[in-house]
Amino acid sequence: MLGVDLASSSPTAPAAATSPVWRSSSKVEKYARMPITPVTLQELLQMGETHDLVSSARFARHELPKRMARRVKALQNLPFIVGVNPHIKSVYDLYHDSLSALLALPEPVDTKSQIVFTEELRKLVGAHQEVIPKLAKGFKECGKYMSKHAKTEFLDNMIHARIGIRGSLGGTSPLLASVELFTTSQLHLTSFLYTVIAEHHLSLDSPSSNYIGVINTRLSPASLISSVAQYSRDLCELNYGGSAPEFTVTGHTDTVVAYIGVHLEYIFMELMKNAMRATVEFSSKTGRLEHPPVEIVVCKSHEEVVIRVRDQGGGISQKDLPHIWDYSYTTVPKYDDSNGIFDTQARMGMQAGVGGPMAGLGFGLPMSRIYAKYFQGSLEIRSIEGYGCDVFLRVPNILGSSHVIED
């Protein structure tokens, strides 16, 4: 009926990844062609505020298949040899199966069917936790079969779409837990960084007035980046034998924004980790006795908040500069593992930050930029080669933004 065997669609168990299976499906074609209903974050916020869970669930039921079908199509259009890669193949199977599972769900019409739908969705979300690490590994192994441009484009779209899928899930309040769990667990697998935000989200029973859906309406960039920086220092000290740069946070430190906390947290973590690692390594390279501090400035403008992270970690060479947004590009040196398990763990944490299984896969910066750009923000780097870097993160106030979540 759907062109897919729904009986075997257990989303958590990818089909045997030995050989590709012919999965031409008119459903995929049909849904992929359907126009996506644009959603603004404001609409999501409103949905969250009114707690109209049934229509929210109904919207997700209509919207998600179209977005997923597009991802399936994108995977189908990869070069055959790439699709054969076990990691990529398992992602393909997962999306395909998830799509079938979603389509098999009845339309939520009342509270009862809404609960059923929500429960199923929760399972799906859980099954997708491993997607980004799998893509990262897969594309690392397939590097030579695709042009850098094609690879980047595919991954950009894939990750961008995933944010969108999660964003539209965010509107259905009962899903917040799973969505947040999904986001946070994906981003924080190895980390013991459970910030106030994450913890708060997880306890849905005590909702706070600061949250609407996944959005924290009173998020303080200064205090969030301070806690991330402190955590990053701890990691750095573990990794580099008690040595880590200090940091300062100045400027408009009392500013708050409305934003998805985990997005900002992810970006901050990447930036702090890069800054501290670069500082410490440049100190040891140049024989510098004291680490200069990482200087963070928070600036509130009319329609955005700008965060500047300034380090003296030697900057990025002109050779490396064109590649910093490439997936799978990392300047993290390859360590030998002779220093014992504890060091290795700390190093993994340092390299991976909150990325967990993406350790050293070079996804940190490009993914941060996708997160930053998602709501029309930006992430820019200016390097002073031989000295250090300035990183500029622009965060729009999404409550005032008319940004549309597209595919």
Added chain:
Amino acid sequence: MTLPRSLRALRPKTRPTASCRSSCSISRHLTTTPNFYHNRVLEQYAAQETRRVTLRQLTVFGRTLSEDKLLKSANYVRAELPVRLAHRIFDFQHLPFIVGTNPHIEHVYNLYWAAFETFKAIPPIKTLEQNRDFCETLEHMLNAHLVAIPRLAMGIAESSLHLNPREADRFMNEMLRSRIGRRVLAEQHITLSHVFDGRESQDESFIGIVNTKCRAVDVVNKCAAIVGRVFEDGFGIKPPEVHVDGHLDATFTYIPDQIEYIVFELLKNSMWATLDKHAPHVLKKAPQSVAEEKVAEKSTIQRIGEAWDANARLRTTHSPGGTDHMTPTADDIHPSITSTSSLSPSSSSSPAMTTSLSTPTLPPIRATIGAASSLLTFRISDQGGGIPASTLPYLYSYSHPSKRKFLNFAHVPRLAAKVEEAEHHIVPPSLKLGLGLPMSKVYANYWGGDIEVITLDGYGTDAYVGLKVGNQVENLTYTA
């Protein structure tokens, strides 16, 4: 003690010997716009490619001079200038007709034609004596063309209705870049000739106008001192401090005039912004400050009058001796490109004024130098409140309405775009011309570098100047 070249060019000519030839040709062409059918000759030249030099060629060639080499240099410049001028004239000819008829534009067009005719007519240079004449002609031309930037800027500002902004910016950028190139060739050759003749002696780190041991920290300190004096003289206030960090020992090969102009303009912008945000009353108290918003409402004539008055006041109040700043004496000038004493106050500033107004603690401007194998970076960071998003896209524009202040060029009729002009109040400190950033970008681009401004609106601005170090070729074409 030798004068910087730009000032020598500014000084009235005392020996009009050989230059008579060229001035005659200029006057001939100023009276009649070149004949339409005359254009075929020009087109032949315009069809030729420019032969661009590299920074290394300039230094290697000039390191050991011989008569033979000097004549080679002369003939290269002789052959090259008409080609480059022809390209520019060709570009003028493709402006909309109405723009070409603008008096300022037409004036520069005629100047270029005259120069083209002059250089085209010069036969191959075979003796040192001929080279001396040639150098006189070059100097005369450099001097005569000092009106080009002000005239072009005013012409473009007045033509804003008739020229789309992209085209206006492209035209100006190519004009200015080509202009830098021609002046570099001319000034380099003149300086080499003078050194060879024994009329001028140079520090051994200099080869012509190129300094092979340009110290980045000296550039910053010299410019900071000059901007500081400009503010002290202009407003009687102590400007924010400039802290220099990073690679304080970095040296590089460059034309000091060019990098100094850039660093000077950036520091000046930073100081303006810092004062404007943290001590606006100080700027308001100063009689010379021309509030830009008000400028826009007034007629050009009023504005010119006011600025002229301010200018005159400045000249009289701050130099009791009534020194004419247009012709500074040798004592006023620090050959501080290589000297370390450039921070000492200039004799033209009045120390009494600097303490008369107390300013609140101003956040310092931070200048950072980054040196790497093939790149030298200057970063100028201020906490001057940043740049509003609305003006950000037009920072480098020559044609945006905010560039109406180009009309202020009416009282800066001659401009070489060099730091000395600010140092000696040839450009009054309170006069905003709007040329600093676009001109700085042109200078930076010339040897393949770039300048970038990133702003944290509400907090401050970071400007980055990246200079490519190594064998850089002149960059004469503008790409948006």
